[in-house]
Amino acid sequence: MVFSSQIFLFIFLPLCIIGAYLIRPDFRKYFLILASLAFFAWTGKRPLAIFVVFAIVNYGMGLLQGWLRDDRGPGKKIANWLAILSNVVFLLAFKYLPFFTEIVTGSTGTELPKIELPVLLGVSFFVFSAISYQYDIYYNKIAPQKNIADFLLYLSFFPKLLQGPITRAGEFSGQLTNNKLNLDNLSRGVYRFTVGLAKKVIIADQLGAMVDQIFANPATANGVSVAWLGAFGYAMQIFFDFSGYTDMAIGLGQMLGFDLPENFNFPYLALNISDFWRRWHITLSSWFRDYVFYPLEFKRRKQKVFRTETNTLIVFFLTGFWHGAGWHFIVWGLWHGLFASFEVFLRARKVKAKAPAIVRYLVTMLIVLVGWVLFRSPGLQYGVQYLGVMFGLIKPLDTGLTLTWYLNGKIAYILVLSILACIPWKQLLTKPFDKLSGSKLHDPVLLVAYLILLGFSIMMVMSSSYSSFIYFKF
């Protein structure tokens, strides 16, 4: 169930929120678990059964680790390894099996038996939540969750289940006992959700239609300007799609009395790649930092040469691979990793960038844009060819479709809107915003903005179901 789908917006969301407010507080947790499982069950009965087993196994392994907490022998370590390894194997099996099968078949020519596993939506997210839970228990950052309902809610909480933000058990469980449903949270959540919905349906989906057209063409069948438009359009689409989803998730969390972590902080203002990853998908970057990078740094602490650089590269390799089972995702990760490692190398040698901020900004955005092309492409070869066209290294075919074929008035307007929405106006125009904040107009202005966004978003959602029956061609 997608947050911007009609079934979610018009049925699930109101039922869930109203239900949560009407139900007795001591039953609310169970109500939310049921709602979350129903949300997941919309993808199918088998995925739900697998998810429940996955949660129970992780709950049990957490208890085992807690039981072995004071163990002086290898038991504690073995239990932790078992817990983390089983989660990794689960993720590899459900997300990467076809990819590995393809590699083995391609390199050895041996046809492996096909194992059809059901698609588990959000598997990368809930497995990472489970790994962080097991890891934090091992390092005594948190106590194992004794109440299975609390653990199940942490893992299955529907606002963050399918696309994050990736939450830590410590942050989430603390809110279970202090869960407050009140008008403040509800109105904040409603506002945030509406902003997210608007980002998704007014900006991301509209740009997505144009981007899909461009990337549906053969890589060399777009002219240079069209290829650049596709890359830029996708950069905006993915940001507003993902940050819109995060806003909706955070908004839903607020409506239900939970504060979920932020995931974005104006990433398209970054001045270098490390800065970009501090602003983009923050919960994933911090997860890799805490559970991969720091442990690697510690393990390899005796290695003095290129340690942090290679660890950075490893983290970015894993980041790329986490995003999808395909070489283009891995190369995308390594592409970012290459520059992030180089920045680490320069910082270690106290080399300061002398280029003006605008140059650093443009170079960073160029790197990001190139990365997005690889990310969006259906495969690595396509991505390389597409980039070849963008940079004039490959002569594109003449398809007769000019830039304005794709860049019509509406797309131009949305692109401008998206650029404006990437700017932190509140930070830039502190005085007027402060003035507004202190005035009587503050609430009416916010209400009008909210009504416009909500009205337009609902109109777009309903219009997306318009499908006419083509007849006259024939």
Place this chain on the structure above:
Amino acid sequence: MKSTLFKVLTVIVFFAVLLLPVLESDKIGGALSPNENRYLAKFPPLFTENYNFSPEFKSGFELWLNDNLGGRQKLIQLSKTINYRFFGELGFSGYRVINGPNGWLFYAPDPEIPYIVNSFVPDDAVKMNIKNSFERIAEGLKGSNTALVVGMWPPKFDVYPEELPSNLRLVNTYSAAEAIDEELKNASGFSYASPFDELVANKSNFPTYSRAVDVGHWNQYGAFIGYSALMEAVKEHFPALRILTEEDFSVTEVERELKTDWGFASRETDLHYEPKFTRSAIEDAGFFDRINFVSKDIWKSYRYFQNPDTTLPKAILVGDSYVWQFLLQNMAESFSELVFIHYLDLDQLNSLAAVVEPDVIMLTGQGFPAVWALSQVSIQNLSAEIISHDTPATIERGESYNVNILVRNTGDQSWSEDDQIRLCIFQDGKDHGYRVHLPEGFTLEPGQEYTFVLYNLRAPAGDTTFLEFQMLQEGHQYFGEKERVDIVVK
């Protein structure tokens, strides 16, 4: 927000916006949506006939919800109005329509783009393939004394390339349709109807295609040029053929109008052809039911016309909306029987030909893709005669009978199980799947006879029944004579 009032307002508006459309939804569904030209989804049944939970309920419920939320039509209209007023979007959602600088509209879905901008032009091998294929078809039809006429209707964008929007640039000045047109003009063995040049030449007198009322078709004037070209090509085989001319009609100018509920509107002048004569051809709507015609044509555009003058030639016309929306009535005047099928039903051509035994087959279509598809049809002369059978006129309950059916291959193709040629037994007018197969490895050559044996015929539940025997090519066509026998059950 700081004020409680505004917080309450925010929450109330939010839930009102989400709940009201559900409360106002059409709970039953299934209404006709004229703008979308389709029926909206119905509310799905929760249980199957066996009182099990329906596995289709979930997807059906989503479809129903998406289609039937309260205010949906109004919001769609508002969205289209905004898109049209502010961004000039034409609003023909579901398919792309583009508009040129002078307001000409063109149907332009993605697959059409290479033909619109001429980025695809067939090479010599493709052109030769099409020409040779039609020549082969014409040669095959000679055995049954049937003439072949091919017609290509040029697409609107090829006749009016100057009216295309400037964001499309023609890659070649020569279009795929023009390339095929040139090639087929020099073909032999069949006649070729080519209104291309005339449609272009005449557009300076009067538009030959609709400017902005119809996004893809010619207008009545252009259609008449197309009719004349096709009939001239048929006349090469039937010199006495009657072709209607403008003198047969009183031609007047009429206004055509397109109005949409989102604000887009256009008007244009077309010609109206009012016949001065009394039409003699009569449409027979039951023809296709009688021959068990199995169609893939979602518009059910197939038509059958009969003319009292049985000396006129019989014709099968394959085409598209350029034909069935514009030409059929006039064409029917010149044939004793005229059968029109859409080219989506091209695989039915052989069985239809076996029933109609036409004097001429006309294969027509718009532009290169249609002509290419038409050229790939394989004409098979499958024909059969039921010579005799020994079906008992009376059968007793509980008894079983063997029936011998002697069939002759009267076509020019051999029959075998490999080609899935079988005898079909209809019961009470329905094909329930009863088949009698030819032995594996056996081939029945043209002119030869074979006795099919239907084993263990048993009495059905009722007091009477009837069987029909007819040959068929499984999955493609029934063919040949159909023999009926009535049976009384004791």
